[in-house]
Amino acid sequence: MKTRYVVWYLLLVALPTAIVGSLASRWARHEDTRLRRLAGVALEEQAVIMAGHLDLLAREIADGLLDALTRPADDEADALRRLRAEHPLVRNVFLWTPAPELIVPDSRWADDEERAFVVRYDALFSGRRQWPVAPDELPVATPTSPALAANVMRQEAQRQTAQRRGRSAPVSRASDHAGWLPWFWERDLHLLGWARSPADGRIRGAEMEFMALLARFQSLFQRENDVRIAFALSDHNGDILMRERAYDELVARNAMTVAVPVSALLPQWQVRAAALPAGGGIPFAPGSVLLIAILLIAILAGGALLAGQGYRHQRDATRKTTFVSNVSHELRTPLTTIRMYAEMLREGRVRDGAKRNDYLDTIVSESRRLTRLIGNVLDFGRLEQRKRTYRAERFDAAALLRDLAAGHEDRLREAGMRLRLELPDEPVEILCDRDALEQAALNLLDNAAKYAETGGEAHIALARGDDDVRIAVSDRGPGVPRDHVRRIFRSFHRADDSLSARVPGTGLGLSIARRLMRAQGGDVLYRPRHGGGATFEIRIPAK
16 A cells, blocks of 8 residues: 555656756756856946956057157257157157168167167168058957957947047047057067158157056956956966956955957957956856755655655554454454353353352453543543543652552453562652543553463552652563564554454553643653563653
8 A cells, every 4th residue: 555655756756857857957057057148248248348447548548649749859869869768658669761771769879678679679770571551450359249249349439539529639640650560579569669760761660668558457357346356467478467346356265267369459368357257256047956856855855755644544543443443343353252151140041159240250351441541542532632631649659550460460360470569668749630641551561461361470569759759660570672662652553453363452541641741741662671571661740
């Protein structure tokens, strides 16, 4: 029966739950992928905005430097030298003629920095490499996403607006051709500004001081209010030149990262952005899978609980049916005996006086057995309905046990058992319901007579503890099997529930005894008896 219910439970609850969990998990992974893609696009757009700010600032600085470079001067060489000395963004200056000849710097008076500058751009100064014809030849970064394409368009619009407003004078002048040339030399990037005179082709220019340019960029990396997204600037070698304070922390927490090019002025330089996904850094899929798992566990647990409840109800119904059958059997046996002996006595079949007395004793004994059985059934019904009333009174527990032993000594003797008492001589007064204690002790004694008759002994001991009074009913029978110890106080529990069991009973005696004593603030406990057998101990609070 239990196996069938398990199969139905798996079919009706576990299987649909597993299917729903699988579909939900796939949906969660798909949704996580979609959200990550959207988050990546959003993060890339933020990086593009930062790159746009850097590009605009770099072009403003470059246009301003070209403006200073192309101002008319009577002595171009002297003006260039003053520009190098006074302008913080100028590292080196030059004046070149198509001869080709380098007028500035003069090799006769050049310092170490100027000589290194000449070597660095020797391909241009010697004529091995052609100068750009116009600034439009400056390479443009290829957009890799819609966001980057929009940034390029936005940068171009900003540049054209600046030209219309006169902010880029060299480019707007029809008489001048000027621009900036990115130049790689020994793993370093340099920026060379140039301006060609249309009249004679002479080119004057300046090399930008990169440290001053980076110092201007630093102001864009000082945000403090947003710790969920942070930016960094890396050069063409992949080295981080500057970063916001939270960038390293976000990278260490495996945040999402993107990189976008900065500007055509700074080829291969990138703005890097790192950000945690929404929700405190917990990815959507693991969080969703966790919630789904909790839901599935709740469904399975609820189904298991319902299945367990159904199984327990079925077990209780089976036990109650067995209980009714056992009670009927228990009632039929003494009633049959009483009826048979009573009919024989009424019809006068028994002539012998001694035998007549034996029949009468049997009738009395079976009547008492019926009384105990019916009393247990009635007590169980009242306990189940919580209608059992108690009347506490103070009495001598030792005297109650002596009277109980005297009334049942003959029955135990007939069962082949000797009753031994171990009671103190002085009274042991307790405050308790007398009938409840007597019923509990009688049930324990009856239990010993049923299951321990082969031991030949029943022992009742009374002792006063520090906080309670203890009544122990012991026997020398087979004891309680280990796998039944935790269940012996359950209602209807018996080691053998069949009608053909060797020991008759209903499985209520121990359960009723414990419930009666717990209602008095006490308890009934079991422990194996030293040397073999069982001991059931009643504990009553000493008041």
